[in-house]
Amino acid sequence: MEINYNIVSLIDILGLVQGVFLGLVLIIEGKRIKPKLFLGLFLIAYCAELLNSILRDLYILESEPWLLFLPFNFFYLILPLFYIYVKGISNINLTKKKIALILLPGILEFIGYTALFMLSVGTKVKLHNSESFSNVLYLIEILSFAYSMYYIFLTIKFINKQKTKVEEFYSNTEGKLLTWAKGVLMFLFSFLIIILSSLFLEGTFYDDYIYPTISIVNVVFIFWIGISGIKQSKLFVSKIVSIKKIDHQQSDVNNRLKTNNKDHYEKLITLMDDENLFLEPNLSLADVSLKLKITQRNLSELIRDESDKNFNQFVNHYRVEEAKKLLLDTSNDHLNMLGIAFDSGFSSKATFYSVFKKHTLQTPKLFKNNTLK
Numbered sequence: 001m002e003i004n005y006n007i008v009s010l011i012d013i014l015g016l017v018q019g020v021f022l023g024l025v026l027i028i029e030g031k032r033i034k035p036k037l038f039l040g041l042f043l044i045a046y047c048a049e050l051l052n053s054i055l056r057d058l059y060i061l062e063s064e065p066w067l068l069f070l071p072f073n074f075f076y077l078i079l080p081l082f083y084i085y086v087k088g089i090s091n092i093n094l095t096k097k098k099i100a101l102i103l104l105p106g107i108l109e110f111i112g113y114t115a116l117f118m119l120s121v122g123t124k125v126k127l128h129n130s131e132s133f134s135n136v137l138y139l140i141e142i143l144s145f146a147y148s149m150y151y152i153f154l155t156i157k158f159i160n161k162q163k164t165k166v167e168e169f170y171s172n173t174e175g176k177l178l179t180w181a182k183g184v185l186m187f188l189f190s191f192l193i194i195i196l197s198s199l200f201l202e203g204t205f206y207d208d209y210i211y212p213t214i215s216i217v218n219v220v221f222i223f224w225i226g227i228s229g230i231k232q233s234k235l236f237v238s239k240i241v242s243i244k245k246i247d248h249q250q251s252d253v254n255n256r257l258k259t260n261n262k263d264h265y266e267k268l269i270t271l272m273d274d275e276n277l278f279l280e281p282n283l284s285l286a287d288v289s290l291k292l293k294i295t296q297r298n299l300s301e302l303i304r305d306e307s308d309k310n311f312n313q314f315v316n317h318y319r320v321e322e323a324k325k326l327l328l329d330t331s332n333d334h335l336n337m338l339g340i341a342f343d344s345g346f347s348s349k350a351t352f353y354s355v356f357k358k359h360t361l362q363t364p365k366l367f368k369n370n371t372l373k
Contacts, residue, residue, distance in 0.1 A: 019047025022226025077106025
């Protein structure tokens with residue numbers, strides 16, 4: 001068998017090997033943090049798609065037709081696996097039945113391709129050369145794009161919802177917003193659009209330029225997913241009760257609670273002003289509720305009612321004000337921006353810059369220069 005190597009196929013082989021290795025690492029990690037099992041399976045399923053491209057580019061299928069219909073097409077499995085991972089890492093425990101239903105189309109797809117792969121070589125060649133059968137497979141692939149798009153939007157919607165919950169609970173959201181996971185979904189969305197458009201393109205532009213670029217980007221993308229997934233810890237935010245207006249049946253309870261609101265809020269302000277509670281980088285709603293001896297839900301509602309902010313915004317307001325004082329105090333000129341960030345209660349320079357600019361519409365350095373002028 002003669003194999004015609006080319007640079008694109010070699011890049012795809014690198015992506016495949018890298019993806020399988022990182023996927024296995026995540027599966028092993030799944031023994032400690034269960035959701036990572038599904039991210040590992042997602043990564044392997046995503047990379048397995050490269051095998052068909054490699055076999056085609058190296059002209060192996062032409063000399064080894066028994067490899068036709070390898071059951072490594074996971075069009076209906078990749079995005080559902082990522083959806084289950086995001087749910088799990090956010091501490092939303094899906095039942096086994098629910099997981100089975102989500103994965104059912106992908107499982108049926110795998111069974112179908114396995115059945116095709118088990119056919120005799122002659123039958124497979126005949127089916128492969130059949131225009132009508134190729135059209136059926138083409139239609140299945142087109143429908144898989146719509147199916148994948150559905151799970152992309154479903155997962156992004158869930159991540160956005162979790163962002164609101166995280167900000168209700170944590171003053172430091174670094175590593176808790178699944179921003180990288182959202183980036184993965186946006187990349188896959190763009191990737192699907194490119195692949196879908198390529199089905200209607202004629203000429204060699206796609207093969208000569210777009211396809212090689214995708215292969216290179218894929219290697220970086222696979223590595224990014226693996227490393228981000230390994231670093232990602234499980235989020236404990238599912239117990240946060242979303243803030244809703246109390247209904248009429250609870251109005252009496254609501255009225256009684258409001259009588260204590262002023263006292264509790266004054267105590268909260270004292271904790272911030274006198275005890276500088278905001279200087280604790282990982283301060284959470286639970287920490288403050290224990291100090292005030294009220295429930296987390298009541299505290300969250302109290303902060304929102306009195307300040308029109310969520311917990312994250314409320315605490316970071318104090319941190320930004322503290323940072324302003326430190327920036328304008330000439331005795332702190334020996335401190336760099338990282339020092340200012342830490343002394344204000346921020347956990348990192350990046351978070352400090354992001355929050356400060358969001359509150360003041362200026363970078364810390366620009367704020368200092370403009371104010372002192």
